[in-house]
Amino acid sequence: MFNNEVISARQLRILVLIFVVGSSVLYIPSILTAEAKQDGWIVSVFGSAIGLLIAKLIFTLAKIYPEMNFAQYSEVILGKWLGKLINVVFFINFFMLSGFVLRDVGDFLTIQIMPKTPIHAILIMFALVGVMAVRLGLETLARTGEIFFPWLMIMMLILLLTLTPQVKFLNLQPMFEFGYKTIMRTSLPFIANPFLQLSVFLMIFPNVKDKVKAEKSFLVGVVMGSIILVICTLIAILVLGSYTTSINFFPTYALAKKISIGNLERIEVLMGLIWIISIFF
Template identity: 45%
Template sequence: MEKLIITIFLFKRVNKILENGNISSSQFTVLVTFFIIGGSILYGPTGLVHGAGQDAWIANILVLGMGLLLVLLYNALGSCFPNMTLTEYSEKIFGKWIGKVVSLLYFTYFFLSTANFVRQAGDFTTTQFMPDTPITAIHIMFFIIVIMGVRIGLEPFSRASEIFFPLVVILVLILIISLSNQIEFLRIQPVLKEGMTPVIRVAFHSLGTPYLQLVLLLMLFPYVKQTKEAKKSFLFGTLIGGIVLILITTLSILVLGSEITERHQFVSYVLARKINVGDFFQRIEAVMAIIWFITMYFKISIYFYASVLSLSQVLKLEDYRFLIYPLGIITIVLSLVVNENIVESNKQAEFWTSYSLPFGLFFPLLMLIVSKIKKINTKGE
C-alpha cells in the first residue's frame, strides 16, 4: 500500500512537470519570432507610414533597437529567477498581497490582449475573405484551435512552431523576391524631409506593438532548458522578427509608395496582390494570408497560455488546464465586445503603447531594481 501511494505521488509530480513544459532554445527563438511577426506584419506598416511617411523604415529600425533594449531588461529579470514565471516572482519581490495584485494586473493585460487579437483575426477574415460569414463563427472556429493547442501543453505546441517555421521563411522570401522587380527607390525619397523628430515620435508610439508585449514571454522563459541559451534565443528571435517587419515596411514603401501604404488597413495583403511575374505568377495574396494566420495563431495561443497559467499560479492551482474552457468561452464573448469594428481597433492602437508601458517597462524595471536592492533571487537568497 505504501509503495502504491509513493508511485501515485511520483506520477502526479512527473505529470505536473510535463504539463509545465520543457522547450529548447531553438523552439523559444521560433516562438519569439512568430510573436513579433504575428499581427504586426499586416498592421505595422500603415501606422508607421502614417506618422513618418516615407521615413517609416527608419522608424522601424529605431523601434527594433528600443525593442532589443527591452529584451535585455527582460533577460536580466528572467535570469534572476530562472525557475519562476513573471507572476511567481512578482509575489516573491513585492510580498504576498502586493505581488498578487501585480500578478492579477498582468493576467488582466494578457487576457484582454488575447481577446483583442482574436477580434483582429475576425476583422481581417470577414473583410478580406468571408464578408457574409458572421464574425462570431470565425471567432469560435479560430479559438477552438487555440484551445486545442494550449491544452496539449507547451512542449507539443513549441514543436509544432518549428514545423511551420520553414514554411513561413519560404513564403516571406517568395513575397520579397516576387516584388523585387517593382521596387522604385525614388518612392523612398526625400529621406528625413521633416527631420528626425516625427521619426522618433512614431517609433516610440509603435513600441507598444509588438515590443512592449514581449514581457509576456517571461511566462515561458523558465521553461527553456538553459537560462543562458534562453537569453540568446530571446534576443535572436526579436532580431529576426524585427528584421522581417523592417523588410515588409520598406517593401511597402518602395512598391506602393507612402500615400497608398497609409490608406490601406492591411497594406501587406495589398502588397501581395501586386505580385506579377511574367503575367503568370500573380495574385498570390494567399501567401501573405498564410504567413499572417500561422504567426497570429501562435501569438494568440501564447497569450492565452500565459493568461491561463498566470491565473492558475495566482490561485495556486495544481493544473492550469482546469481554467482553459471557462476562460476560452469568456475570451470568445469578450472578443465580440472589445471592439465593435476596425475603426475602434484603429483608435485603440493610438493609446496601446501608453496602456502597455506599465506592464512592459515600469513593472519589470521596478522588479529588477527591488530584487537587486533586497538581493532576492532563486540562485542565492
C-alpha cells in the same frame, strides 16, 4: 499547466520570432507611414533598436529568478498582496490583448477573404483552436512552431523576391523630411507592439531547458523578427508608396495583390496564410 514541460533554446527562438512578426506584419507599415510617410522604414529601424533593449531588460529580469515565472517572483519581490495585484493586472492586460488579436483575425478574414462569413463563426473557430493548443501544452506548441517555421520563411521569401521588379527607390525620397522628433514619436506604437508584449515570455522562461543558451536565443529571435518587420515596411513603401501604404489598413496584403510574374498572380493568400499562422502563436 506548463510546470513539467520543457522546450529547447531553439524552440524558444522560433516562438519569439513568430511572436514578434505576429499581427504586426499586416498593419505596422500603415501605422508607421501614417505620420512619418516615406521615413516609416527608418521608424521601424529605430523602434527595433529600442525594442531590442527592452527585450534585454525583460530577460535580465528573468535571469534573477531563473526557476520562477513572473507570477511567482512578483510576490517574492513585492509581497503577497501587491504581487497578486500585479499578477491580476498582468493577466487582464494579456487577456484583453488576446481579445483584440482575435478580433483582428475576424476583421481581416471578413474584409479581405470571406466577406459573407459571419465574423462570430470565425472568432469561435479560431478561439477553439487556440484553447486546444494551450491544453495540449507548451511542448506541443513549440514543436508545432518548428514545423511551421521553415514554411513561413519560404512563403515570406517568395513574396519579397517576386515584388522586387516593382521596387521604386524614388518612393524613399526625401529622407528625414519630418525630422527626428517625428521618427521618435511615431516609433512608440511600434515599440509597444510587439516589443513590450514580449513580457509574456516571462511566464515560460523557466521551462527553457538550456538556461545558458536561452538569452541568446531570445534576443536572436527578437532581432530576426524585427528584421522581417523592417523589410516588410521598406518593401511596402518602395512598391506601394507611403501614401497608399498609410491609407491601407492591411498594406502587406495589398502588397501581395500586386505580384504578377507571367501566369503567377493572385497569390496574396500566401500573405494571409503567413499572418494567420503567426498570429496563432
